[in-house]
Amino acid sequence: MQLTAAHLRYLLAIYEVSRTHLDISSRSIAEKLGVTKPSVVRILNLLMEQGMIVKEYYGKIYLTDRGIWVAKRVQQELDAILAHFPPVSGELTDEEQWNAALAMTSALPQRLFTADYERMVEGEKTPSVKA
Structure with missing residues (x-):
């Protein structure tokens, strides 16, 4: 989901x-x-x-x-969007701009927030091979 x-x-x-x-x-x-x-x-x-x-x-x-990892990734994406917020035809309050950036962040595929964490966890489950 x-x-x-x-x-x-x-x-x-x-x-x-x-x-x-x-x-x-x-x-x-x-x-x-x-x-x-x-x-x-x-x-x-x-x-x-x-x-x-x-x-x-x-x-x-x-x-x-996992929640901490995802929250940090979401915050990074949100901060990046806010730093480069596109111009709009009217003035936005800080709260309106944050809400719009959050909406944009939520439209991103969830894998952007979770893929690195999933790979890391899978790597921990994989037994190391001794040569």
Whole structure:
């Protein structure tokens, strides 16, 4: 399943919060994004299916290695788009420009965010051959 702009927004929020807090909750994500807790739970379930996060029974959320990798790659692509944002006919606020860049980032194929990680993990699973 392709990651949507909503998935990326939540993943980036979790990544940002995880950089300063060890324990992340659905409530803290809801507050950061200004959304309801049920919408957070729905997206978190999708991110769990993608192997990006782990959510404990009592609600603590943790990024997996894959989630951290993807969040960093998404942030790099988002930053590159923002640095080279195309001219548009009207003025955009910083938030509007960020949302547009996020939409462009979400339109990129998911393999751009995950392929290197998948190759690295597969390389770890492959036994080394002794000569």
